[in-house]
Amino acid sequence: MGEAALKLAESDPFAVADVSVETQQAVERFLYRQAEILDEKQWDDWLALYTKDGHYWMPAREDQTDGDGVPNIFWENNDIMKMRIRRNNHPHAHSQAPENRLCHVVSNVIIEDEAPNGDIVVRSRFHCAEYLRYEVRQFTGKYRHLLVRDGDSYKIALQRVDLVNREGPWEYVMQWWL
Amino acid sequence: MTQSQTWTDEKIAALVEPDRVHRLAYTDQELFDLEMERIFEKLWIYIGHESQVKEPGDYYLARVGRQPMVMTRDGKGEIHVLYNRCPHRGAQLCTARAGNAGKHLRCSYHAWTFNLDGRIDAIPAINGYDGTRFDKNDPLFHIKKAPRADNYRGFWFASLAEDGPGLEEHLGQAKIALDQLIDRAPGKECEVVGDCFQMVQQSNWKIFLENQIDVSHPGATHESTGYAAMTVEEDMKAAGETPPLEYGFLTDFKRIGIDGWDKFGTTGHPQGHTTLEGYMGLRPDDPDTNEYVRLMYDAYGETKAEEILGVDMHHVLLYPCNSVQPPLQQLRTIRPLAPNKTLTEIWQFRLKDAPEAIYRRSLGYYYLVNSPSTMVNADDLFNWWKCQNGLTSDGGDWISLHRNAGQDLPPDDHGIVHSAPASMSELPLRHMMQVWKDYMTNGHAKVGG
Ligand code: FES
Numbered sequence: 001m002g003e004a005a006l007k008l009a010e011s012d013p014f015a016v017a018d019v020s021v022e023t024q025q026a027v028e029r030f031l032y033r034q035a036e037i038l039d040e041k042q043w044d045d046w047l048a049l050y051t052k053d054g055h056y057w058m059p060a061r062e063d064q065t066d067g068d069g070v071p072n073i074f075w076e077n078n079d080i081m082k083m084r085i086r087r088n089n090h091p092h093a094h095s096q097a098p099e100n101r102l103c104h105v106v107s108n109v110i111i112e113d114e115a116p117n118g119d120i121v122v123r124s125r126f127h128c129a130e131y132l133r134y135e136v137r138q139f140t141g142k143y144r145h146l147l148v149r150d151g152d153s154y155k156i157a158l159q160r161v162d163l164v165n166r167e168g169p170w171e172y173v174m175q176w177w178l
Numbered sequence: 179m180t181q182s183q184t185w186t187d188e189k190i191a192a193l194v195e196p197d198r199v200h201r202l203a204y205t206d207q208e209l210f211d212l213e214m215e216r217i218f219e220k221l222w223i224y225i226g227h228e229s230q231v232k233e234p235g236d237y238y239l240a241r242v243g244r245q246p247m248v249m250t251r252d253g254k255g256e257i258h259v260l261y262n263r264c265p266h267r268g269a270q271l272c273t274a275r276a277g278n279a280g281k282h283l284r285c286s287y288h289a290w291t292f293n294l295d296g297r298i299d300a301i302p303a304i305n306g307y308d309g310t311r312f313d314k315n316d317p318l319f320h321i322k323k324a325p326r327a328d329n330y331r332g333f334w335f336a337s338l339a340e341d342g343p344g345l346e347e348h349l350g351q352a353k354i355a356l357d358q359l360i361d362r363a364p365g366k367e368c369e370v371v372g373d374c375f376q377m378v379q380q381s382n383w384k385i386f387l388e389n390q391i392d393v394s395h396p397g398a399t400h401e402s403t404g405y406a407a408m409t410v411e412e413d414m415k416a417a418g419e420t421p422p423l424e425y426g427f428l429t430d431f432k433r434i435g436i437d438g439w440d441k442f443g444t445t446g447h448p449q450g451h452t453t454l455e456g457y458m459g460l461r462p463d464d465p466d467t468n469e470y471v472r473l474m475y476d477a478y479g480e481t482k483a484e485e486i487l488g489v490d491m492h493h494v495l496l497y498p499c500n501s502v503q504p505p506l507q508q509l510r511t512i513r514p515l516a517p518n519k520t521l522t523e524i525w526q527f528r529l530k531d532a533p534e535a536i537y538r539r540s541l542g543y544y545y546l547v548n549s550p551s552t553m554v555n556a557d558d559l560f561n562w563w564k565c566q567n568g569l570t571s572d573g574g575d576w577i578s579l580h581r582n583a584g585q586d587l588p589p590d591d592h593g594i595v596h597s598a599p600a601s602m603s604e605l606p607l608r609h610m611m612q613v614w615k616d617y618m619t620n621g622h623a624k625v626g627g
């Protein structure tokens with residue numbers, strides 16, 4: 001099991017850490033900025049959000065504790081994220097024409113652990129509307145981030161995304177992260 | 179077979195010519211209902227693998243044509259395929275996609291309970307039935323069973339027709355698809371990995387089957403993904419890293435291009451099954467593969483192991499409902515819902531006692547090609563949806579299947595037709611529609627046999 005997955009699995013998912021207002025604000029700002037980067041398709045900034053071996057992970061089941069070695073809806077490191085960006089921006093990415101639009105609202109931000117070195121485990125909820133081919137569809141779910149300290153900000157070592165409808169069936173596939 | 183006023187045998191037959199098919203075969207609701215009756219509620223339809231119901235009391239839902247079915251395992255370990263309907267007043271018995279019912283299936287409405295083979299166990303206040311026509315031993319009051327249920331090496335199928343060819347006869351030579359899912363395991367067994375991905379295609383079920391063995395599409399449809407994967411591979415190599423082997427599944431689309439797919443032969447079987455040969459032998463000379471081959475030699479002996487690994491079959495379609503990719507341990511089942519709506523269940527299998535790396539390779543394919551975030555099937559799904567839309571228009575009545583028409587090789591000893599050498603022939607598409615015509619009119623296939 002990866003170190004980041006282990007940390008997330010071991011953190012109490014209902015804990016509420018007693019953190020400073022500054023920490024709370026900095027973490028919230030980070031999460032809001034991540035959502036904005038995704039909605040505005042600022043892909044260089046997106047890749048820079050993650051540590052070198054960081055992962056974006058959307059499990060297919062709630063009881064999964066690690067994305068490695070099991071089926072997932074998303075399990076992506078920097079290389080696969082780059083592949084997805086380059087593919088979706090290719091003129092012959094047929095399913096992406098016309099291009100989609102995403103709009104996120106992130107809320108209910110609760111820091112569950114602040115390590116002595118400043119690393120953070122934080123959970124939050126999101127709602128996202130996707131506009132594609134003249135229709136809107138809705139996604140909603142829970143984020144859990146393992147953030148590692150990086151200067152005065154953070155980088156994502158692991159982001160877990162639990163969709164409320166993770167079992168499907170899927171009306172059509174997802175081509176961008178949520 | 180009920181007779182249709184609109185769709186007489188003559189009219190159905192006129193939809194399928196040797197090199198083209200009329201669009202109504204893909205869009206008409208009445209034809210769809212006839213397909214359900216004459217194909218999906220008659221032929222052997224895939225239910226699931228025995229490992230989906232491992233323990234006594236386990237159940238898993240399946241749809242056969244328009245019928246909601248459930249596969250159960252009873253206390254003796256036996257598997258049954260039942261209609262998911264209570265014989266009392268008709269309530270659906272199992273609502274979750276999968277679960278464990280314990281010792282009995284208990285109806286939520288009036289608490290009748292049933293054994294896992296469908297027989298009545300108990301009815302509350304049963305004396306109310308004294309002196310009525312109700313009879314606990316009458317099968318009418320048991321959960322109805324599929325008229326025929328059978329398995330081939332742990333893969334369960336049901337036929338809703340009382341008689342017809344047996345399962346093995348129906349599978350014929352195409353049973354190699356299922357053999358390969360098992361025989362490639364040094365432990366000589368396979369099992370499902372996790373739960374399946376369920377995806378709804380906004381298109382006719384035949385469009386899906388036709389796409390799976392259509393070699394003229396990958397280079398065109400999947401070009402963007404092939405290109406992106408190739409640039410990432412190049413970046414990794416430039417940084418001194420080794421790209422994972424499964425990226426090769428994607429770079430192939432770019433490497434082979436649009437017109438490089440003529441190396442891969444296709445076939446059509448008399449029952450309607452079709453195959454696409456070659457493409458992904460997956461015998462690279464790397465330590466993981468070599469370790470796997472060594473385990474296969476230990477299990478089977480060199481000759482037999484080489485015979486198993488030598489089968490290089492990218493795709494086998496078991497007509498009318500399965501798409502199997504044996505070297506990658508992937509199996510898809512389609513459940514048509516409407517002329518323009520098809521549910522797919524996508525499974526990955528694990529080969530018993532194969533090295534972890536071999537499982538990971540197949541998982542890589544499952545993720546990159548078959549998951550809900552796939553960068554490959556995304557474009558397929560989109561093309562099928564566009565085809566479905568185009569076929570509902572008056573912009574033309576026919577779809578063209580002319581590529582290498584008239585050049586198919588004559589049937590071999592098994593009645594199997596083969597594509598012309600070095601062609602990207604549309605043979606399997608023509609073949610499936612000829613068989614469709616037979617099933618829809620005569621009630622049995624006779625193509626090539
Ligand atoms: S409908 Fe099932 S017990 Fe009445």
Ligand SMILES: [Fe+2]
Binds near residue numbers: 389400555558
């Ligand atoms: Fe494809």
